[in-house]
Amino acid sequence: MIRIRVLEDTIARRLAITVGLAAAVTFSLLQLFFMFGGQWAKPNIEQTGLLEQVATVVRMLDAAPAPDRPALADAARTNSLRFDWHARGTPIATALDNGHYREKEVAAGRSFLASSLGNIPTRFAVFQEDNPVSLTPGLPYDRSRYPNAYFLGLRLSDGSWILCIALDRLWGFYATQRIILQLATLAAWIVIVSLIASRQLSRPIERLAAAVRRFGEKPQDAGIIETGPRELREVARTINGMQAQIQRFIAYRTTMLAAISHDLRTPLTRIRLRGEMIDVPEQQKSLFRDVDEMQIMIDGALAFFRDDAAGENSMMFDLPGLLTTISYDYVDQGHDVRYEGPAKLAYVGRLFALKRVFSNLVENAIKYATPPLITLSQNTEGDYLVSIIDNGPGIPEAALSHVFEPYFRVDKSRNRASGGVGLGLTSSQAIIKSHGGDIEMRNRPEGGLEVRVFLPGQVCAGQTPPRGTARALP
Template sequence: MRRWLPSVGLLGQVVAILLLTMLIEFGVSTMLYERASEFSVRDDEARRLAEHLVISRRLLEDRPPAERPALAHELTTDRYEVQWDGAAGVPPAVEPALDPMRRQIVDWEPTLRTGDLRLRLISPGRSSKVRGALRLRDDTWLHFRTLDAVARLDFAFERILLGLVPAVALMVLGGLMLRRALHPLRRLAEAADRVGHDEVGAVPEGGPREVRRLVGAFNRMQARIGALIEARTQSLAAVGHDLRTPLARLRLRTETIASADTREAIGQDISEMEAMIASLLAFLSGDNDPEKSSALDLAVLCATLVDDATDRGHEARYVGPDHLELRLRRLAMKRALTNLVDNALKYGASAVVELAPGDGVVTIRVLDTGPGIPDEQLAHVLEPFVRLDPARGRDTIGFGLGLPIAVQAIKAEGGTLTLANRPEGGLVATIVLPITQLAAGHKT
């Protein structure tokens, strides 16, 4: 049970537990009922046998020995066979297993106490038949045997199945009621799954008391998280502004430096600091990006990035349709693709951007001809603040957040980013976006 219960929902587990409990209760009740019926059958059989023995003994004792065999034959019924034996000899003693039945018989007919009533089983088992003997006044014996089983424990499966009908109906009704009671939990699970992807409002509180408490706790937790993110966003905006202001003053003051080499070196340091601040703020604000999704021609964006690269003197090429509209966060997606293209140009002699709509997904591939990345480091390089100096060279600008920023932006769109080494050399970065992000209409 421990193996399959975790894979079943809460509703299924509750219904299974209730069903098992009802089946056990029904089975035990049925066994007790059948056992009680067995004792009732034995008691009824003892009463009938007692009455038949009293009548048979009285009639046989009143007849001469010559007429007793024929009379015994007439006293035989479809339930009891009666015989008279005038020969001498004592039948076997009472079998201990039938002592309770013998007591029942003599309790019904006390006159049989003087008849030395003896009982034995013919075929021991559940469906047993009984034979016996009763002494008459002239010391002859009246022999008898039952033609039907007197002790049976018969489970009536038709009765069991009929009794299960209301149990199943009650289980269905109980399952529907439980489903309704657990509906708030489903709403809570859906809301929790949307946290971090979509704007989630307060979940309506309903259902049993414990469920209402859980939903209320989730709403309060969500409010606290929202407040923390808002505070962090405001802090980042303030930090970005405060850092950029002195950097701008420094850039202006470099213009007063007479030495061109010194002025250029200080300008490069300032540019590096600005790039580091921009990448850090972009990464830290990614979880709470206020930008909304809008229609974006992804093909035009990819082609534009390639044109910008060629204008800067790099070798770059775009392969794909002329137009492909999706609903995406424009700035975040542009930042992600720019980082991938810049990495390809930085570590390789050229870059190729391929865009291909497919079955249910849209795939973007950015290929370079650089040295690649060791296979064991392909997943590690997507983590923040990771540099791979031996494989990719020293990145002198930024904190190593280019790829993590791209991962963050693509994940926000429900997509994935993976890296792989090309057999012919170089690296390929593959973005897969779900086709559900397609705009209402697009051109290829």
């Protein structure tokens, strides 16, 4: 059981694997650097023992009599390091005296040897082959064979010079440079590992968040796929259980309310029959008006619940064709409803539900304003915008934020026969949001009302419409 737990996909395991891989990659890169980094991968100059060797030879030559110094310098030579002593006034000593050197390199050489030599050298000369002093005849090395030699000259108190020549660079980065490189490498790896680790952890969380948003928009959708680390799978499983309970609640509520609305038709029918027996025309007329109003309310409620519980499948259809058909239907009834937009555009959605939405919006415009203009446009991302534009009086600004609330009516004085029960726009909004879109109303500056319906585009035929979070209207 413990072994299974260790192998199970968890957030802690992902983090440990990421850190472990980062450490392994870092170690591998360091090994590659030391193998193929050339001279830069060598130890710094303090760790090579070169400074101690130079200091020893300089102290020895300084203490020896002048006649013995050439032989001692020659004896101190190695395969990679040359020592040479030049008396005062010789060509090489004169060249060293008159040479010009970079102050930064001289200061570095002095600092490296100050603790070992004290005040023995009265002057330092540090240079490379780009310095004219390196061209002085008689230097004890082959220039063509060692083109990258380093030179260190130390003048003794008697004016003579000890010249140390490193035939090749025997050291890597200096200590300060090495620390800067290590800090830069460490910072880079911290950033890289942090990005990889955060991505490994954030990606399943982002997927879970997107699935939860889809669930918030359409509780009837399929449950969240239980993938990712164990902790997130448990969260998804809990949300799926909650979603199942909400779906059952919605189903029970819809069924109950639809049954109540349906059952109310029977007593209404009996009331109408009994009203036929009333002899007073005024009371009979008033009773029939109330019965008709209740009938309209019941029919509207039944239509709303029917839309809420509808299981219509999505299909691909021609959206401009649907809008054109709605336009022609109202033209046949004598209303000047026009369509402007593309001739053909494929869309995947619930055809009959969307037809009820656009028909309801056009009918509202005809009933309360003027026959509208229907426009359709598509942006660069493939999303659709359907606008229903009329030239009527518009809607009070205070009412725009409430028009989609159930049973809300802008004009409270309208009777039910002419104004409905206030569920048409609520139902339309629910249908549009189930397609992942949004709907809004706004008064036009030049007068009239514009209803804007946003529908997200589809990527290919045969796909179900997106059930994600509704995106804001542009």
